[in-house]
Amino acid sequence: MTLKHAILGLLSKWDATGYDIKKEFDDFMSIFWHSHLSQIYPELNKLEAEELITSKLVPQEGKPHKKVYSITNGGIDEITNWVGSPPDPPKIKDPFLMQVFFMDNISADEVIFQLKYYQGVRQKRLKEMKQTVQEAWESIKERQTMTPRLLMSSAVLRRGLEQEVQYIKWCEETIELVEACKSLWDADTSTESVLPFDEAKELVEDYFNVAVVLEEKED
Amino acid sequence: MTLKHAILGLLSKWDATGYDIKKEFDDFMSIFWHSHLSQIYPELNKLEAEELITSKLVPQEGKPHKKVYSITNGGIDEITNWVGSPPDPPKIKDPFLMQVFFMDNISADEVIFQLKYYQGVRQKRLKEMKQTVQEAWESIKERQTMTPRLLMSSAVLRRGLEQEVQYIKWCEETIELVEACKSLWDADTSTESVLPFDEAKELVEDYFNVAVVLEEKED
DNA sequence: ACCTCCATGTAATGAGTTACATGATTTG
């Protein structure tokens, strides 16, 4: 249960409504968290009951009323404590990588198509992220102020950007690998044109070595 | 609901027990999936009821009996279809990145300590992954056979490895950044030694540029 | 006219985790 800390962390900075929190999740925290409004609202009520946050109703003209939450001293204690505690392991669910893992079930051409399609999806996302970061950076430069908070959130945003860049590069390299090993998919039909093992071996080893050195030579 | 497809995907390759499936998740699929036995067993029963898989009881000596599952034609259809369909977006929950995002709440020294600690955690994991991949690769070289299945799973494993390598590098670079910007944390106490904005700006821009080029110059 | 933004919630369902229950064999 870390939605609690995602909310407390945000409220340790500014007061906010449930709606604001959701937007912050989507805009700047999507690399490590996500949640629905229908989960955020009950959680806010729970945190208020635990006296980690308080709220006040703010009526507005031409817009619905809003409930603005503030963190309490108890809430500050809770978040400070949590930030300095040993982290839980990440829980990743990446359906696309799972599809790739099982793509021997479809043809080489379809594999390439899927990889290209997903590369496009990621490229689009990278572009959006770049723009968000760019805008945030411009407003920092205008204010001429750097704080620990801005520094740490920049660090996380950079991690998100480089993750996208690398995912896109991986798609590219994997497309090339599949392209070069296409004939492996024909193993049942024609025995002739199938890639010899030693050639495939070379290709896969090179593919690994662009990203990570597997064997450190010992001599 | 993709646990279904994780199981069907595995059974499209070999027959397996619930226990085997769990091990495969932990050993080779942990980069994109994870699940508990208490979730796998009921799911297997459900898939059998849907006639996507079948089972037979195999008694063993000195070990508990086991229930070996095989995929049916219906199951093959289901997995083939799914692999070629547009993927759901990934769902990441990375509590450590979230902690980093909120680490303005603790001192610069504590931040550096946390980053170093987690870097160690990731280094350990990388080492384990390297060994798993190495062993798998050795056995492939012995068999002298390359198949689409081995190719695609290698691609996913490499993605996992490079992800770890990059995460470790990010920790390193972020430690350096925080080290250089340490005095930002003293802003309240001494107004003197605080880092001027322009210097901080330079440091952060360099930090971004090692990983990703933010602004493409247009002239 | 329709869609998106603002704003808050409840209800139902689905997915995931932890705890409980059992028990022989092998490894450190």
Place this chain on the structure above:
DNA sequence: CAAATCATGTAACTCATTACATGGAGGT
């Protein structure tokens, strides 16, 4: 002698997603 491995499951609980409900303001 304790811990891990093999092997299957149920029950209780927490967390996450989708659907439902409401409604005005402003843009295309």
